[in-house]
Amino acid sequence: MRKSSLLKLMLAVGLMGGVWVAYPQFGTAPSKLTTQKIADDLYVIHNDFVPGNTTALVTNEGVVLVDDKFPQDTENILAEVKKFTSQPVKYVVNTHHHFDHSGGNANLQKMGVQVVSSAQAHGYTNDLKQPGAANIAFEDHMHIYLGGKNVELYYFGKSHTGGDIVAYFPAQRAIAMGDMFTFGDATPQLIDYAGGGSAKEWTATVSRALALDFDTVVPGHGVNTNKAELTKFRQSTIDLRNKVHQMVADGTAKKTPPAQVRSGVEAMLRKDFHFADLHIGASLDGLMTEMR
Numbered sequence: 001m002r003k004s005s006l007l008k009l010m011l012a013v014g015l016m017g018g019v020w021v022a023y024p025q026f027g028t029a030p031s032k033l034t035t036q037k038i039a040d041d042l043y044v045i046h047n048d049f050v051p052g053n054t055t056a057l058v059t060n061e062g063v064v065l066v067d068d069k070f071p072q073d074t075e076n077i078l079a080e081v082k083k084f085t086s087q088p089v090k091y092v093v094n095t096h097h098h099f100d101h102s103g104g105n106a107n108l109q110k111m112g113v114q115v116v117s118s119a120q121a122h123g124y125t126n127d128l129k130q131p132g133a134a135n136i137a138f139e140d141h142m143h144i145y146l147g148g149k150n151v152e153l154y155y156f157g158k159s160h161t162g163g164d165i166v167a168y169f170p171a172q173r174a175i176a177m178g179d180m181f182t183f184g185d186a187t188p189q190l191i192d193y194a195g196g197g198s199a200k201e202w203t204a205t206v207s208r209a210l211a212l213d214f215d216t217v218v219p220g221h222g223v224n225t226n227k228a229e230l231t232k233f234r235q236s237t238i239d240l241r242n243k244v245h246q247m248v249a250d251g252t253a254k255k256t257p258p259a260q261v262r263s264g265v266e267a268m269l270r271k272d273f274h275f276a277d278l279h280i281g282a283s284l285d286g287l288m289t290e291m292r
Contacts, residue, residue: 030072035080036224038216039172041149044224045080049186051100052220055176056081057169059147062090066151066167066176066218068104077104089113091144093153094134095178095220096164097124097195105132116144118155120163124195156208160189160220162196166209174216180206181233183222188274189233189240193286199241200290206234240273245291252292262288 031047038044045054051069054077063081068074081089094102094117102125105115109132117125117134125133136142144151152168160179167176180202182189191197210230217230244265251261266284269275275283 028072030076031069033073033076033080035083037084038174038218038224042169042172042174043080043084044218045077046223049221051103052095052098052179053176053218053222055167055218056084057146057149057151057172058085058087059149060087061147062087064144064146064151065089065092065108067095067101067178067220068092068108070100070103071107072103074104074107090146091116093117093144093151093165093167094121095167095176095180096161097121097128097130098161098179098192099130101178101220102130102132105134108132109135116142116153118163118165120155120196121161121165122163124161124163154209154212157201157205158196158198159202159205160195160197161192162198164205166212168212168214170213172216173214174218175209175212175214176218177209177220177230179220180209181217181219181230183217183219183225183229183233185274187219187221188276188279189237190279191283191286193283193290197283197286198290199237199244199283199287203234203237203241206230206237210234236273240269241287241291243268243272244287248288248292 031051033045033047036044036046041058043056045056052067054068055066057064063085068077089108091114092108109115114136115132115134116136119137119139122134122137140155142153153165155165164178164180191199215226217225217227247265248261265288266280
């Protein structure tokens, strides 16, 4: 799919004020899914662009999922899982509260699946009255032990939202980042200020994730990649905030009209960081305020 098509799709699911509004042309039909193998017991259920990736750890006592796309994707996610194991899903971890990552929660809870999120994401889910709030919420760090295997969950601070977590698979040397890291120009960095996100804190949050020992990185959107690409992304978060700060500071010093400064920052974000209308609407004003 071409980038212009992606942007139309993303705009149809306009994330404004932390609320996902699904329009008829997108967000109602199930996504076309494929499965990618990371290790003998670790898989990624992938689709183009939106919704987010789903990671699956297989044990002899059940499956742990990380993120579960939209509600209409549940059946197809479970069908993909059955291609590599007969074990039932026991847990689903939400990397954050956005509905393209947590929309399947309520469906899975009806099957007895336990949903896990950060305490912050749990709060946003309740505030927005989204279905499927987590059964289990944690503050900083927790483990899921199932079938002799271990998933480590970390809340390192704000980034895309105020409640993003990573799911670390130490034995498989892999990490699922959620939208703390999206890979590829088609899905650029998006700071959801209404959902507690922060460009200023994002860099340090990614740095804490980089301190873990892993090789494979599962982004929130995009294809699987590696630690080197996550390191490059960290640098891009620095570049973004530095450029915005400099433009805002220059505008203040030169007494440039605020609307003109805003227009210049918007043009830079579109050109240098591939922001689309969705990203401008969710991030621009918050960025300019945070980067003063």
